[in-house]
Amino acid sequence: MTTLAETAPGTLQVTDRKSARAFVDTHIVPYADAYDRQGRVPEELLERMTAAGLWAPFLPRDTGGGEMDGGMDLVTLGEVHEEVGRGCSSVRSLLTVHTMVSWAVQRWGSPAQREQWVPALGRGDVLAAFCLSEPGAGSDASGIASNVVEKNGGWVLNGVKKWITNGQRADLFLVFARTATSIGAFLVPRDSPGVEVTPIEDMLGTRASMIAEISFRDVALGPDALLGPSGFTAGMVLTGTLDLGRYSVATGSVGIIQAALEACAAYASRRTVGGSLLKDLPLIQAKLSDMVTDARAARLLVAEAGRLKDAGEASTIMATWVAKYFASTAAARHASEAVQIHGANGCGHDYPVARLYRDAKVMEIIEGSNEIQRVTIASQAEREII
Ligand SMILES: Cc1cc2nc3c(=O)[nH]c(=O)nc-3n(C[C@H](O)[C@H](O)[C@H](O)COP(=O)(O)OP(=O)(O)OC[C@H]3O[C@@H](n4cnc5c(N)ncnc54)[C@H](O)[C@@H]3O)c2cc1C
Structure with a gap:
């Protein structure tokens, strides 16, 4: 059996925050602005991530000799995603959607589905994308129009999915579609006849x-395409995968705050205005101290959500909403301040803060927009308090 930890000799393995930081500083930070301008992450980095074991380290690993261990815990996974998000939100986004699909297959897949997909997803030989949103349905997932009908013991899928992260590159799509009775989640290989991928270029952030x-026209799927027992999948797969995706976006938002802080600390230590270094001006110090405080607070909220996930506590759902809401709004606020501290330099190409500013805005929209987070947090709080 192939070992998930198998790598090119000498490649740094990402196993924790420290190794993730080293990987990100070497292979991502110096190139993130170029990725942003080119509108894609190069294959070379995707391969390095495969070699480093970055794609889905939480999956059980074959330790050799057929013994399986449990893989990385979710607190550590969150720290790794924070580090990747510090380097580049686009790369972290690829990890997020791959994580969501890999976890769903591991959690709800049949033995045959797990055998077919999990090792390849774990290694990163197969990259996955998560397909829920449509031109007419985003926040309200119950409004999706994509549908499947049963035919010859299998399924026929029709519909259009929009805004699909890594849709241009992924090999496997987890597609949510209406069945006769509910909504189901279907595993659709990219090379299935009837699948058409149209790139969306020039986004505001995570460019x-x-x-x-992605459009699906009369895509014929086998009976094994449905993830989980029929009728059961909609609620569980959707809630579970979105919760994990939200957790990853929360961690990535902490990474954005940290990146903004590091960029501003360096800039403020060099730039003089009216004979003073920026770092010595009280108004600039106030902005920097708010960044430090919010980075720490957001990191603690994320860690708490991760700890509850590792403990199997249902309260992790609320903890993740709170963490994502706090971290994404703080990221948007501080990335904006980071541009402000850099002045005109913040608006140009020589510093990373303009990218952080654009990426941070996206964090307030994806995996549950700010408004949806607030509605959900308030209604859960009402249940808990009243
Ligand atoms: C960069 C990027 C990557 C993405 N990647 C993926 C992906 O990989 N897979 C995928 O399936 N989707 C993806 N999406 C889509 C994303 O999930 C949706 O954009 C998000 O769910 C919001 O849906 P919407 O854009 O249709 O906004 P809408 O649902 O139309 O909402 C519009 C506005 O109304 C607000 N609103 C909605 N409901 C309420 C309410 N009840 N009360 C108050 N305000 C409300 C929203 O907060 C928002 O501000 C991505 C989007 C972006 C921008």
């Missing part, structure tokens, strides 16, 4: 995340 619109 290198290779977003696409």
Whole structure:
């Protein structure tokens, strides 16, 4: 059996925050602005991520000799995604959607589905995308129009999915579609006849995340395409995968705050205005201290959500909403301040803060927009308090 940890000799393995930081500083930070301008993450980095074991380290690993261990815990996974998000939100976005699909297959897949997909997803030989949103349905997933009908013991899928992260590159799509009775989640290989991928270019943020619109025209799927027992999948797969995706976006938002802080600390230590270094001006110090405080607070909220996930506590859902809401709004606020601290330099190409500013805005929209987070947090709080 192939070992998930198998790598090119000498490649740094990402196993925790420290190794993730080293990988990100070497292979992502110096190139993130170029990815942003080119509108894609190059294959070379995707391969390096495969070699480093970055794609789905939480999956059980074959330790050799057929013994399986449990893979990376979710607190550590969150720290790794924070580090990747510090380097480049587009790369973190690719990891997020791959994580969501890999986890769903591992959690709800049949033995045959797991055998077919999990090792390849774990290694990163197969990259996955998560297909829920449509031209007419985003926040309200119950409004999706894509549908499947049963035919000859299998399924026929029709519909259009929009804003699909890594849709341009992914090999496997997890597609949510209406069945006769509910909504189901279907595993659709990219090379299935009837699948058409149309790149969406020039997004505001996460510009290198290779977003696409994907249309499915009379795509014939086998009976094994449905993930989980019929009728059961909609609620569980959707809630579970979105929760994990939200957790990853929360961690990535912490990474954006940290990146903004590091960029501003460096700039403020060099730039003089009226004979003073920026770092010595009280108004600039106030902005920097708010960044430090919110980075720490957001990191703690994320860690708490991760700890509850590892403990199997249902309260992780609420903790993740709170963490994502706090971290994404703080990221948007501080990335904006980071541009402000850089002045005109913040508006040009020589510093990363303009990219952070655009990427941070996206964090307030994806995996549950700010408004949806607030509605959900308030209604859950009402249940808990009243
Ligand atoms: C960069 C990027 C990557 C993405 N990647 C993926 C992906 O990989 N897979 C995928 O399936 N989707 C993806 N999406 C889509 C994303 O999930 C949706 O954009 C998001 O769910 C919001 O849906 P919408 O854009 O249709 O906005 P709408 O649902 O139309 O909402 C419009 C506005 O109304 C607000 N609103 C909605 N309901 C309420 C309410 N009840 N009360 C108050 N305000 C409300 C929203 O917060 C928003 O501000 C991506 C989007 C972006 C921008």
